[in-house]
Amino acid sequence: MQRVLIKELDDKIGENVNIKGWIHRIRKLKSITFIVIRDRTGLVQCVVENHLLIPQLSVETVVSIEGLIEKSENKLNPYEVQIHTIQLLNSSLETPIEVNNVKLEASLDTILNHRMLSLRHPSVNSIFKIQNILVNEIRKFLNQNEFMEIFTPKIVSEGAEGGSAVFKLNYFEKQAYLAQSPQFYKQMMVGAGFEKVFEIAHAYRAEEHNTSRHLNEYISVDLEIGFIKDEYDLMKIEEELLKYLLKEVKSQGEKYLKILDVELPDILGEIPKMEFQKVLHILKTQFNRTDLNGDLDPEAEKQIYAYCRDQFQSDFLFVTNYPKQKRPMYTMPFGESGTRSFDLLFKGVEITTGGQRIHDYAMLLSSMKARGLDPESYVSYLDAFK
Amino acid sequence: MQRVLIKELDDKIGENVNIKGWIHRIRKLKSITFIVIRDRTGLVQCVVENHLLIPQLSVETVVSIEGLIEKSENKLNPYEVQIHTIQLLNSSLETPIEVNNVKLEASLDTILNHRMLSLRHPSVNSIFKIQNILVNEIRKFLNQNEFMEIFTPKIVSEGAEGGSAVFKLNYFEKQAYLAQSPQFYKQMMVGAGFEKVFEIAHAYRAEEHNTSRHLNEYISVDLEIGFIKDEYDLMKIEEELLKYLLKEVKSQGEKYLKILDVELPDILGEIPKMEFQKVLHILKTQFNRTDLNGDLDPEAEKQIYAYCRDQFQSDFLFVTNYPKQKRPMYTMPFGESGTRSFDLLFKGVEITTGGQRIHDYAMLLSSMKARGLDPESYVSYLDAFK
Numbered sequence: 001m002q003r004v005l006i007k008e009l010d011d012k013i014g015e016n017v018n019i020k021g022w023i024h025r026i027r028k029l030k031s032i033t034f035i036v037i038r039d040r041t042g043l044v045q046c047v048v049e050n051h052l053l054i055p056q057l058s059v060e061t062v063v064s065i066e067g068l069i070e071k072s073e074n075k076l077n078p079y080e081v082q083i084h085t086i087q088l089l090n091s092s093l094e095t096p097i098e099v100n101n102v103k104l105e106a107s108l109d110t111i112l113n114h115r116m117l118s119l120r121h122p123s124v125n126s127i128f129k130i131q132n133i134l135v136n137e138i139r140k141f142l143n144q145n146e147f148m149e150i151f152t153p154k155i156v157s158e159g160a161e162g163g164s165a166v167f168k169l170n171y172f173e174k175q176a177y178l179a180q181s182p183q184f185y186k187q188m189m190v191g192a193g194f195e196k197v198f199e200i201a202h203a204y205r206a207e208e209h210n211t212s213r214h215l216n217e218y219i220s221v222d223l224e225i226g227f228i229k230d231e232y233d234l235m236k237i238e239e240e241l242l243k244y245l246l247k248e249v250k251s252q253g254e255k256y257l258k259i260l261d262v263e264l265p266d267i268l269g270e271i272p273k274m275e276f277q278k279v280l281h282i283l284k285t286q287f288n289r290t291d292l293n294g295d296l297d298p299e300a301e302k303q304i305y306a307y308c309r310d311q312f313q314s315d316f317l318f319v320t321n322y323p324k325q326k327r328p329m330y331t332m333p334f335g336e337s338g339t340r341s342f343d344l345l346f347k348g349v350e351i352t353t354g355g356q357r358i359h360d361y362a363m364l365l366s367s368m369k370a371r372g373l374d375p376e377s378y379v380s381y382l383d384a385f386k
Numbered sequence: 387m388q389r390v391l392i393k394e395l396d397d398k399i400g401e402n403v404n405i406k407g408w409i410h411r412i413r414k415l416k417s418i419t420f421i422v423i424r425d426r427t428g429l430v431q432c433v434v435e436n437h438l439l440i441p442q443l444s445v446e447t448v449v450s451i452e453g454l455i456e457k458s459e460n461k462l463n464p465y466e467v468q469i470h471t472i473q474l475l476n477s478s479l480e481t482p483i484e485v486n487n488v489k490l491e492a493s494l495d496t497i498l499n500h501r502m503l504s505l506r507h508p509s510v511n512s513i514f515k516i517q518n519i520l521v522n523e524i525r526k527f528l529n530q531n532e533f534m535e536i537f538t539p540k541i542v543s544e545g546a547e548g549g550s551a552v553f554k555l556n557y558f559e560k561q562a563y564l565a566q567s568p569q570f571y572k573q574m575m576v577g578a579g580f581e582k583v584f585e586i587a588h589a590y591r592a593e594e595h596n597t598s599r600h601l602n603e604y605i606s607v608d609l610e611i612g613f614i615k616d617e618y619d620l621m622k623i624e625e626e627l628l629k630y631l632l633k634e635v636k637s638q639g640e641k642y643l644k645i646l647d648v649e650l651p652d653i654l655g656e657i658p659k660m661e662f663q664k665v666l667h668i669l670k671t672q673f674n675r676t677d678l679n680g681d682l683d684p685e686a687e688k689q690i691y692a693y694c695r696d697q698f699q700s701d702f703l704f705v706t707n708y709p710k711q712k713r714p715m716y717t718m719p720f721g722e723s724g725t726r727s728f729d730l731l732f733k734g735v736e737i738t739t740g741g742q743r744i745h746d747y748a749m750l751l752s753s754m755k756a757r758g759l760d761p762e763s764y765v766s767y768l769d770a771f772k
Contacts, residue, residue, distance in 0.1 A: 003613060020613045022579065040532075040581040089613075090745055093772045116770045119578035128580075132534050139525075146426075148518050151605045154540070154588050155553075155564075167541075169555040169564070171602075172592075178541075178555070192505035193408065194514075195426040202540050202588065206558075216557075219537045227389060227406045227475075359476055384502045386479045 001066060007041035012069045013079055019044065020064045020089070022120070023057060025100050035083070036076070036100075037065065038120075045074045048083035060092040060099060060117075097121070126256035130249060135200060137248040138221060141241055147196040147223065152185035154178055154202060158378055165206040167216075178204035183330070184381045186224035187357060191384055195226040213298065213349070231332075231340040231356045235273065235318050238344065238352060242316070243267050265315040271344070272308060273318040279304055294323055298348075305348030317345045322355075329367045332356040361385040387452060393427035398455045399465055405430065406450045406475070408506070409443060411486050421469070422462070422486075423451065424506075431460045434469035446478040446485060446503075483507070512642035516635060521586060523634040524607060527627055533582040533609065538571035540564055540588060544764055551592040553602075564590035569716070570767045572610035573743060577770055581612040599684065599735070617718075617726040617742045621659065621704050624730065624738060628702070629653050651701040657730070658694060659704040665690055680709055684734075691734030703731045715753045718742040747771040 001018040009017065021039035033053060035046045046065060057063070064087045072080035097106050097117040104111070104121045111118040118124045139149065155171060156179045167178040182199050189197045203220040228234065246264050250257070257264065274282075279296070283289040287303045296304070296319075308317045321338040324331070332340040332355065341355030358364045364385055368375050375382060387404040395403065407425035419439060421432045432451060443449070450473045458466035483492050483503040490497070490507045497504040504510050525535065541557060542565045553564040568585050575583045589606040614620060632650050636643070643650065660668075665682070669675040673689045682690070682705075694703045707724040710717070718726040718741065727741030744750045750771055754761050761768060 038579070040579055090771075114769075116574045116578045119575070119580075125579065128534075128536075131537075135535060136525075136529065139522075143522065148514075149521060150514075151517075151588075153603055155590070155603050167555055167557070169553055171553070188502045189505070192502045193424070193426055193511065194505075202537075204541070217539055217541050383500075385476075 003064075005041045006037070006039050006044045009044060009069055009079060009081075010077070013071060014069065016066065016068050016084070017081070018064060018066050019081065021062070022099075023059050023061050023063060026057060026059060035086075037063070037081075043076050044079075044081060045072070045076050046081040046083050048086060052083060052086060054086060054088055056088050056091045057086070058092060058094070060095050060120075061088060062090040062092075063087060064089055122259045126259045129256045130253045130260075133249055133252045134245060137245055137252075138200065138241070139198075141244050142198050142223070145196070145237070147198045148189075148194050150182075150186065150189050150194070150197045150199050151201065152179070152182040152189075152199060154204070156184075158184070158381060167204050167206045180205055181220060182222050183328075186222055187330070188381075188384050190224050190226040196224075198223045228356060231320070231342055231354065234354045234356070235271070235320075235342060235344075238354070239267065239271050242271075265346075267316060268313070271316045271318055272312040272314050273320050273342075274304075274308075275321045276319055276323065276338075277321070279319055282307055295326060301345055301350065302348040305345065308345075315347050319343045319345060327355065329371050329373055330357045330364065331367075332358050333363075333367070359385065389450075391427045392423070392425050392430045395430060395455055395465060395467075396463070399457060400455065402452065402454050402470070403467070404450060404452050405467065407448070408485075409445050409447050409449060412443060412445060421472075423449070423467075429462050430465075430467060431458070431462050432467040432469050434472060438469060438472060440472060440474055442474050442477045443472070444478060444480070446481050446506075447474060448476040448478075449473060450475055508645045512645045515642045516639045516646075519635055519638045520631060523631055523638075524586065524627070525584075527630050528584050528609070531582070531623070533584045534575075534580050536568075536572065536575050536580070536583045536585050537587065538565070538568040538575075538585055540590070542570075544570070544767060553590050553592045566591055567606060568608050569714075570764075572608055573716070574767070574770050576610050576612040582610075584609045614742060617706070617728055617740065620740045620742070621657070621706075621728060621730075624740070625653065625657050628657075651732075653702060654699070657702045657704055658698040658700050659706050659728075660690075660694075661707045662705055662709065662724075663707070665705055668693055681712060687731055687736070688734040691731065694731075701733050705729045705731060713741065715757050715759055716743045716750065717753075718744050719749075719753070745771065 003020050004012060004017045006019060019037055019039065021037045023035055024038040024043055025036040027034045031050055033048050033050055035048060037044050037046055046067060065081065065083055066085045067081040067083040069079050070082055071078060074080055095117055096110055096114050099117060099120045104118065104123045106118065155176050157176055166180055169176050169178065181203050182201065186197050186199060199222045200219060202217055204217055205214065206216065207214045209216045246267065250264055280292060283292060283300055283303055286307060289300060289303065292300055304317065308314055320342045321334055322341045324333060324337050324339055327339045327341050334340045339355060343350050344352035358367060361382065364382065365375055368378065389406050390398060390403045392405060405423055405425065407423045409421055410424040410429055411422040413420045417436055419434050419436055421434060423430050423432055432453065451467060451469055452471045453467040453469040455465050456468055457464060460466055481503055482496055482500050485503060485506045490504065490509045492504065541562050543562055552566055555562050555564065567589050568587065572583050572585060585608045586605060588603055590603055591600065592602065593600045595602045611620070632653065636650055666678060669678060669686055669689055672693060675686060675689065678686055690703065694700055706728045707720055708727045710719060710723050710725055713725045713727050720726045725741060729736050730738035744753060750768065751761055754764065
């Protein structure tokens with residue numbers, strides 16, 4: 001018999017069906033047992049006479065059930081399954097996580113060490129469902145805006161961009177690195193004539209990773225656009241993308257947001273923008289932060305968030321015109337010591353870094369030298385600008 | 387003035403526009419010069435009076451042009467641009483590749499060493515345009531079939547699956563590896579309740595890479611499905627996916643296929659299937675291959691392709707039921723020495739490997755031991771089956 005998904009059962013009342021899934025809950029009475037089955041589409045209550053039971057049944061075992069769908073009043077659905085046969089597909093040891101608890105009650109260690117089990121809990125898998133909506137809709141938005149998806153190498157021969165630490169590996173006889181971003185490649189793909197490209201892929205940083213602000217391996221969404229006027233074109237498209245995403249996640253992800261008890265922010269009108277020096281000034285005058293030495297620390301980001309919330313009723317803030325020494329060598333300078341660059345802060349946490357890139361060979365070369373970088377380490381990147 | 391793309395110019399006859407792009411061709415006459423501009427959407431002929439020219443113009447320089455769109459008879463379009471102003475955005479050295487030649491005439495070394503330039507040539511960038519159609523349509527097909535996209539770690543702590551060599555890296559104080567496939571993770575995501583998952587991401591093999599059959603870093607399309615009956619379910623969905631992709635690439639990619647002078651194969655009816663032992667038998671009796679020691683070499687794959695072409699009029703062949711010793715430890719056994727596994731050969735080259743996985747803890751453990759693998763090295767994977 002062909003397997004039917006639980007979400008399809010409301011069309012099958014009065015029919016014999018086969019369902020497959022995990023035992024979510026089990027309650028044995030004197031002559032019958034109630035079994036709730038879970039598949040990827042939902043939950044359904046099943047009833048079985050005890051003489052049909054098999055010994056290994058417990059929560060999280062995997063079963064195949066044949067039975068009749070009958071109308072019923074139960075908490076889950078207006079129907080239930082009268083089991084005719086039950087077959088064990090895989091047994092389960094006692095689980096260190098109670099998947100069927102409304103709230104996931106386990107320590108972070110237990111949750112991470114038993115990832116396959118914790119992912120079965122709605123409060124964890126909802127995060128991945130929302131991630132899935134996000135990546136699908138990011139791609140849809142970018143495809144509609146004529147971006148082309150690219151796949152760039154992660155084993156790279158040229159070293160760091162002059163910032164974070166990189167992972168090293170032995171590539172046969174040579175030393176190679178794990179790419180900390182697709183920066184060089186996406187610029188070259190713009191120069192190769194594709195003009196608007198994006199990549200959603202792994203990025204690597206060999207940084208300490210026991211904070212919520214650092215990850216050694218993460219999925220990075222990267223865009224690159226040719227022929228922009230300046231960094232304001234980039235902030236504009238990011239704002240459009242974010243508005244689109246918030247709308248889509250709110251509608252497609254409603255169920256998961258509710259499980260997670262998360263309320264998404266709104267972006268009303270434009271995201272406020274503030275120059276970096278202005279941010280420092282506000283931190284100094286409003287929060288007495290005289291200790292900041294030309295950079296924002298996590299505390300400062302929280303403080304500017306509070307100010308921004310108060311002044312602009314916004315959870316988002318573009319901080320623009322970062323000082324040169326805080327930005328990578330490929331960042332287009334602006335004035336004496338500034339750059340055509342920005343960060344997007346969301347509730348006081350940096351969620352994007354962006355900026356216009358230097359496209360002129362001589363300017364790029366002198367920017368490298370000014371930072372003490374050896375142009376010999378960036379030959380293929382530099383060649384592209386010739 | 388807002389930039390207009392070349393593909394939009396046919397709507398703008400009689401208007402002044404701004405276009406931006408690369409100089410594709412330049413031909414100077416006595417008083418005027420013809421310049422062909424290329425952007426990501428096409429080519430357009432422009433005419434400029436010589437006194438308006440600037441010195442640095444040559445092929446592949448990047449320019450911004452303002453001018454009037456007028457009707458015209460030229461090889462490219464029924465219109466051309468009468469240039470009013472021309473502005474240099476970036477200059478170019480003499481290029482080692484002639485981008486505007488109909489045929490790309492350069493050695494493989496030159497093509498690879500000047501990748502940004504060779505990618506500007508239609509015979510190279512068409513490959514990436516088709517790649518882009520493929521990934522978009524693979525995702526579309528899989529999303530429509532209720533697969534969820536996942537992102538799995540590529541820095542992994544557990545070693546090889548018992549096959550190809552892996553890249554090692556130092557992960558702080560520990561030894562880590564680059565994942566050769568998302569196999570363990572995608573199985574665990576199925577077990578986590580997502581049931582049908584896929585990933586399109588980087589995979590790594592530390593193998594020799596100077597053959598057309600090996601790559602150190604490549605983009606792998608990986609699916610995993612729970613609750614299958616056996617490997618025939620997998621071959622069925624792959625066949626459907628391939629038929630869908632061939633149709634989409636043929637229609638959306640028509641232009642690029644023509645540039646590449648490629649004719650796509652058809653899949654008429656079912657892809658033929660042949661057991662591995664039968665393949666060996668045919669190679670022995672038809673091609674006198676008495677030297678094959680239980681495996682197919684590249685020559686043998688070509689020979690079975692010729693046979694398959696001849697007998698079934700098919701470029702595709704599923705080879706099924708590979709011997710146990712040729713398959714990884716997680717492959718479901720079949721009979722005494724076979725497995726529920728398959729390869730898909732296309733024109734004599736393996737393009738897919740698949741199979742049913744062992745889902746039973748005890749069976750998996752004994753399969754590891756039978757291959758001399760240490761279960762201690764696979765603790766988190768094994769735990770998932772408990």
